[in-house]
Amino acid sequence: MRRIDFDRLNTVLLDAVLRRASLDELYSEVSACIELPLICFDTSFRLVAYAFKRPFYYQHWDRIVNQGRADERTILGHKYLAYQEMMYVNGRSLLFDSGTCDGYPQACGPVLVGGRLAAYCGTMIEDVLTEDALRANDLLSEATALLIRETSFSGLDAETVEKLLIKNQLEPGEAAKFTASFPAPYAFIMLSAQGSGVSTLEYIRGILCAPAKRRLGCRDAEKHLYMLQYGIAGDADLDDIRAVAETYGLCCGVSDRFCELSEISERRAQAMLTLTIGCGGEPGRLSTFSESYVRIVECCAAEFYGPEAVRHEGIELLAAEDTAGDGDYINTLRCYLGCFKRHAAVADKLGLHRNTVINRIKRIESLLEVDISGGDSLPELQLGLDMHELAELLREDRHG
Amino acid sequence: MADLDALILSCLAAGMDIRGIISELHDRAGAWISLFDPGGRAPVSVPDSGPNREDTDKLRKELIEGFLTGDKRAATLLRDGESIIYDADGSGRIHVCGVTSQHGEPQNIVSLSLPAEFGTDAALALLRRLCQLCEFFSRSASSEAPAREANYLEAGLARELIFGGGDISRSIFGNLYELRFDGLSGGLEPDYIFAVMRPEPPGDEGRLAALSRALAKLLPQSYRLGDGGSLYAFIYGLSEGRTGGCLDKLRYFCELNALTCGVSHVFRSLNERGGYRKQAEQVLKIALGRGRKGVSAASGLYLELIVSGAVQRMGKKVLQLTEIEFLAAYDESNHTEYLATLDAYLRYGNWLSPAASSMFIDRSTLKYRLQKISDLLGVDFEDTEVSKRLSMGIAVHRTGV
Numbered sequence: 166m167r168r169i170d171f172d173r174l175n176t177v178l179l180d181a182v183l184r185r186a187s188l189d190e191l192y193s194e195v196s197a198c199i200e201l202p203l204i205c206f207d208t209s210f211r212l213v214a215y216a217f218k219r220p221f222y223y224q225h226w227d228r229i230v231n232q233g234r235a236d237e238r239t240i241l242g243h244k245y246l247a248y249q250e251m252m253y254v255n256g257r258s259l260l261f262d263s264g265t266c267d268g269y270p271q272a273c274g275p276v277l278v279g280g281r282l283a284a285y286c287g288t289m290i291e292d293v294l295t296e297d298a299l300r301a302n303d304l305l306s307e308a309t310a311l312l313i314r315e316t317s318f319s320g321l322d323a324e325t326v327e328k329l330l331i332k333n334q335l336e337p338g339e340a341a342k343f344t345a346s347f348p349a350p351y352a353f354i355m356l357s358a359q360g361s362g363v364s365t366l367e368y369i370r371g372i373l374c375a376p377a378k379r380r381l382g383c384r385d386a387e388k389h390l391y392m393l394q395y396g397i398a399g400d401a402d403l404d405d406i407r408a409v410a411e412t413y414g415l416c417c418g419v420s421d422r423f424c425e426l427s428e429i430s431e432r433r434a435q436a437m438l439t440l441t442i443g444c445g446g447e448p449g450r451l452s453t454f455s456e457s458y459v460r461i462v463e464c465c466a467a468e469f470y471g472p473e474a475v476r477h478e479g480i481e482l483l484a485a486e487d488t489a490g491d492g493d494y495i496n497t498l499r500c501y502l503g504c505f506k507r508h509a510a511v512a513d514k515l516g517l518h519r520n521t522v523i524n525r526i527k528r529i530e531s532l533l534e535v536d537i538s539g540g541d542s543l544p545e546l547q548l549g550l551d552m553h554e555l556a557e558l559l560r561e562d563r564h565g
Numbered sequence: 566m567a568d569l570d571a572l573i574l575s576c577l578a579a580g581m582d583i584r585g586i587i588s589e590l591h592d593r594a595g596a597w598i599s600l601f602d603p604g605g606r607a608p609v610s611v612p613d614s615g616p617n618r619e620d621t622d623k624l625r626k627e628l629i630e631g632f633l634t635g636d637k638r639a640a641t642l643l644r645d646g647e648s649i650i651y652d653a654d655g656s657g658r659i660h661v662c663g664v665t666s667q668h669g670e671p672q673n674i675v676s677l678s679l680p681a682e683f684g685t686d687a688a689l690a691l692l693r694r695l696c697q698l699c700e701f702f703s704r705s706a707s708s709e710a711p712a713r714e715a716n717y718l719e720a721g722l723a724r725e726l727i728f729g730g731g732d733i734s735r736s737i738f739g740n741l742y743e744l745r746f747d748g749l750s751g752g753l754e755p756d757y758i759f760a761v762m763r764p765e766p767p768g769d770e771g772r773l774a775a776l777s778r779a780l781a782k783l784l785p786q787s788y789r790l791g792d793g794g795s796l797y798a799f800i801y802g803l804s805e806g807r808t809g810g811c812l813d814k815l816r817y818f819c820e821l822n823a824l825t826c827g828v829s830h831v832f833r834s835l836n837e838r839g840g841y842r843k844q845a846e847q848v849l850k851i852a853l854g855r856g857r858k859g860v861s862a863a864s865g866l867y868l869e870l871i872v873s874g875a876v877q878r879m880g881k882k883v884l885q886l887t888e889i890e891f892l893a894a895y896d897e898s899n900h901t902e903y904l905a906t907l908d909a910y911l912r913y914g915n916w917l918s919p920a921a922s923s924m925f926i927d928r929s930t931l932k933y934r935l936q937k938i939s940d941l942l943g944v945d946f947e948d949t950e951v952s953k954r955l956s957m958g959i960a961v962h963r964t965g966v
Contacts, residue, residue: 421887423887428882431880431882434879434880434883435883438879438883455886455887455954456950458886458954458957459950459953459957461884462872462875462884462957463875465876465878465879465884466871466872466874466875466878469840469843469874469878470840470841470843470844470874471730471839471840473832473834473837473840474832474837474840474841474843474844475840475871476830477867478830478831478864479864502914503949505914505915505916505949506914539919540913541909541912541913541919542912543911543912543913544868544911544912544953544956544957544960547953547956548867548868548871549867552871
């Protein structure tokens, strides 16, 4: 097996970086130097640069070059993301010679720009020693990162996005500039990783934050993807996020719409609350703040007071009567309030005679000492019923 | 000792305060004296630095930790009120320690260190004098003593019951509960409620202590503490219909003393007490925000209570609903009453007539306004989920806590 001349390779890499060569130039010069095929694509599997003659014998690389990217079906079908996650976790180039790489051994590694995963690069090993190929690919990855930093091929300033979405450090001048480029109304969107890994999150960010999508995004550690949707026109703007959440089994929380960037930390809290309470840990679910609003307020209150202290005394009295076997009052009251106090609708829904409903409501009124039919207590009773349900759920949780 | 008595007498005659007398004792007899309480309130130490101050800090820590872990010496001092001799090692000094009152309200722990040549008897005699001096100055002080219970055990338990939370047997001062009731099984009899009372202006320590003592006479089955200008009361033994009587007494007490009072729901589990204390605090805040006097109960303010708790937890800005804030802003710039109209309609369960009557407007006016609101927000009020959301949003918008 052949050895790589690293002195020559280092000279080629340094020359390219110092003269700010394009990535295409870098890859073709390095390929000429080490006489091996090379490829680089971003976290969304969009082609960044390559150096090999086509049609290429390894169809996965050839297809990326042909289409300008890998399509989602291939990515999911061939588990590309699992390979990319291995590279990211390792932090350096790895040898891949099984699965889709069976018979095509290659050295592949992550390209980290300022610690952020920006792309992946690969070297087809062919006739050189594996250890040399791995070392050469690491050097290529470093040079790629330097040139990406110089040329910012993604068109987005990741640091500014992080400052806005995570750190709340955007200066007023920067905010004004930002608003001019990315107009209101906004929504803060948070996707949870659900243990799927950084490469998956970065891949999804690439899909959801593509230029035409009117979104900016960044990753918070390895757990969440934060995104700001700008220039929202309607609910249809969220359709692709809903589809991605479903496909990848991720939870997604969306804040209320807003117009002031200064509110971003509150809107981030809204998205987080929606993610944790609205989605309820159900994979593949997207929930908006307004959809989950009532439950969010209720859960915040339950967290503040504790699950027992949020119970409504009257509703608990009804629950006790129900337990004693007399009435089904809780269900009747819930249905009565849900049907806006229309006896006939309640009778229809519960399969009861109208007079039975009327009598039950009268009994409930006497137990609660409240005029439900004519009074203004509906929101309070509805809340009491919700809190009863929530307290019972929390109690069940506590008792395992 | 006779010399020291003469010295103390002459100091008193010269109008010296306790700090001055202690300084004299230090100068003339080489006594190191410290007065402090277990809560760590600004101690008086003469000399105020060096070994005496270090000894005082060490002693205070040892006593509290010892008391909580059942150390006999600490219990002798703090529970039985008897003087103790401590750390009489080779330092060439005698150290003794006492409390200023055996059965009344304890004011201070007194620590005295004298050169060894004085002997233990003289040290104990001077310690007694110092305790008497403290009581003398305490009685003649113009301000009342802070609100405390009859002894440190009761005071510690009051603090745990009122400001603690969760499983009482696992809490920091939970062993006080076991000590007091000789095991958890014989504890405080349920049911319980919390009451938080606030004078206007907020009471100082003396006023709260006086209120605490007065309330103890009215509601002997209670633990009370003053904090942050308010008087907290944990009331127990309210089973078998005793709640009504307790509330009547609270109303009487609050009217008599011009207090605003928030009262929690009745509860049965001590482990939940933290949440019910917060209830009483929030009810008080809501009542104060509305300028209400007298007693306000959690049961009469349920919606506001839940919403104010959520707002307290997350901040109002996070929980504001864009639709409602938009409507409020629209009202302000267009001098309309859409928010109040929507509120009335939702409160009456989407029934036009009672909602219109409550606003003193015609049904058709109400219908017209609702149509406008629906157009502005692009929502359907007849959808139960939407009406619940908007109701909650209005409650959050209106909460002042």
